[in-house]
Amino acid sequence: MKKKWLLPIFASFMLFSTTHIDSAEAATKSEVTDTASKYLGIPYKYGGTTTSGFDCSGFTSQVFADLGITLNRTSGAQYQQGTAVAKSDLQVGDLLFFNTSGSGISHVSIYIGDGKMIHSQTNQGVSYSNVNDPYYWGSRYVGAKRVATFDEEQQAEVKKVAIDFTVYASRAEAASQIAKALNLDTSDKNSGFIDVKPTYEHAGAIAAVAKLGIFEGDANGKFNPSSPITRAQIAKVLVIAFGLENASQEVTFSDVPQDSWANQYVSILASNGVTTGDGNGHFGMDELLKIKELKMFIERLQSR
DSSP: OOOOOOOOOGHHHHHHTTOOOOOOOOOOHHHHHHHHHHHOOOOOOOTTTTEEEEEHHHHHHHHHTTTTOOOOSSSSTTTTTTTTGGGGOOTTEEEEEEEESSOOOOEEEEETTTTTTEEEEETTEEEEEETTTTTTTTHHEEEEEESOOOOOHHHHHTTTTTTTTBBBHHHHHHHHHHHHHHTTOOOOOOOSTTTTTTTTTTHHHHHHHTTTTOOOTTTTSOOOSSSOBOOOHHHHHEEEEETTOOOOOOOOOOOOOOTSHHHHHHHHHHHTTTTTSSSSSSOTTTBBHHHHHHHHHHHHHHTT
């Protein structure tokens, strides 16, 4: 198979000028996904640029290097690259910059869509966060830069940066597990979603849960089967799928605001003993759902 690579951007020679952005051919799907996914869980290391440990800019540099794009070494220098992008116009693959020290740009991450970013952060290493996290990242956001332009298909691949779907559940996986738990008829493979063909492995399960209103597609008629799902999103899905109601008094978590759309669903799930959070009063509503967590939730629901 002929390899296709994104052309390098030699912005390291233009630290104080705007870098011209050109569209270019991307690496194959497997190359992008495979090279990026291996970094999830790599520990944080100040000044780190290898798999023994990354700092924030060391991580972004490595991921973009794998895609054939040269980034400057530090977060401050990377902020000098590319073209400025409004927060309302973010695209998958954009670099996001934050002021965590009180003295200017000190942190960088990669936007992966749906308000999520991936980065190497102190104490957690390579992990995910909500760009608008009201408790930390939201108030420290400075701006975004686009150092490469990806078409729609390429964006879908970049969105999977460091997401290991042997660990994290996709929307298709969640639909399949729920359909199995509810013993739904999955013989009808016509889901009605333009991105789920009847020949797709989970087409029957997706069609079954969609008919019951357990899952919905987006405004463009897509189900997005390969997209990850958050813990808040699965709370809503499970409440609807199993017809749950508050079993006791309202249960609250410190990271689930009272005015959040997810509050009632998380509370119902917790009141039924399906989740207890992390033991420190946090639910982790914006964290990506792990497959083992999905199976655990379903097992608890089935044993009720």
